[in-house]
Amino acid sequence: xxxxLDWGRAWQxxxxxxxxxxxxGMCLGQAVAAxxxxxxxxxxxxxxxxxxxxxxxxxxxxxxxxxxRADEExxxxxxxxxxxxxxxxxxxx
Numbered sequence: 444x445x446x447x448l449d450w451g452r453a454w455q456x457x458x459x460x461x462x463x464x465x466x467x468g469m470c471l472g473q474a475v476a477a478x479x480x481x482x483x484x485x486x487x488x489x490x491x492x493x494x495x496x497x498x499x500x501x502x503x504x505x506x507x508x509x510x511x512r513a514d515e516e517x518x519x520x521x522x523x524x525x526x527x528x529x530x531x532x533x534x535x536x
Contacts, residue, residue, distance in 0.1 A: 482491045
């Protein structure tokens with residue numbers, strides 16, 4: 444791993460390449476994400492430090508389920524109408 448050395452600069456007595464900074468940043472991000480995930484998992488409502496509560500998610504999920512059920516009922520009604528229409532057509536022929 445190349446280390447650029449220029450001892451005349453103030454930051455060079457401790458030579459650290461950009462790669463070390465990138466690896467350190469990635470490790471720090473992974474650690475913060477792991478702590479956040481565990482805190483969210485351990486909390487009752489999924490809220491961590493006032494962020495990410497599940498109330499809104501539950502409301503969204505409930506609305507989505509209602510929409511899906513309404514769509515299913517509409518599709519079943521269409522199938523029933525189509526079946527009745529097909530039976531009438533066959534009787535007429």
